[in-house]
Amino acid sequence: MSKERAGLLLWLAGVNLFISAFTFGGGYVVVPMIRKYFVERRNLFTEEELMEMAAGAQSAPGAIAVNLSALAGYRAAGRCGLAVSAIAAVTPPVVILTLISFYYSAFIANAAAAAALRGMQAAAAALIADFVIDLSRSVIRERSPLLTLMMPAVFIAGFFLKIGAGTILAACALTALLRIAGRAGRAAV
Template sequence: MKRRRNILNQSRKIYFWLLIINLFISTFTFGGGYVVVPMIRRYFVNQKQFFTEDDLMSMAAVAQSTPGAIAINLSALAGYRVAGTLGVVISCTAAIIPPLVILGLVSAFYTTFISNAIVTAVLKGMQAGVAALIVDLIIDMCSMILKQRSLFLSTMIPIAFFANFVMSINVIFILSVCCFVCVMQVFYKKRENK
């Protein structure tokens, strides 16, 4: 009985932690889904060690390719990894509440906000912070690819950048080609191992 009570208390603590941390992350991450990744890394990987850095990058890839907001999808995946189905419900609910409240307030007071110089300055400052977080995430993802010591994957990054930034090739086309090339590489490696 005492052991069961301890397990129940432990579960409640994890559920409460998921609620609070996802409310916090969702409240203070402006600028899109990729900004959530460094925050989830800090709290779920570095502080609590619920999963590894590689697990986080895999979850980020799944969150990006799944329909819906990346931030919500990643919160759901992290919640599932930590506490199963109830973890998903808690994490998604906590990730949705702050944007709904903020959007409701902004909508209600739109004319006041749009003409306020302080609000405009704060939003401009947030843009710089979001850009820095996204650059940090890109550096982390690239360093993980370089750690795999795959010349093929390492050269794909600058080629894709060059194709989009310099040659103005459509991103969807670049992603499609990269996916096709990676799938072919996997098939080639499987064939080679047989």
């Protein structure tokens, strides 16, 4: 293995350990961090590729954060990058949950721990809001009336009509497939 490849794998391990250890709130919180380190700092792939990976990570079984870290690792360094990234992404939560389970009764009664968890919720909300704004910008750049109208429709369906996320996701996927099929049909004519 070359020094450059070994250095990239070591970097993948470190950055994924860091991202996993310091991001709370799920997969959508990980996206801005992966953008920062993989796209902006290292130029390992583009913003569009990141959005494609995020969509794939969301639709695959398992935790979005781990799936996205694994996909980013694969895009950066192939199978070894996938393995290193996935292991690094699951290590901090496993260690943290193991420690918490051993000291659960002391942890749950600790006011400082409860305050820290509330602070993490606020930080996670801010990162998710940042991701939604960036994702909205990329959808608007597509200049597709259908995709632009889909954003408020999804919000209304979920927030006001209380339609489940799975149903909304299935409806959006079907809409996108019909859009693609329509374009393919027009291109064939």
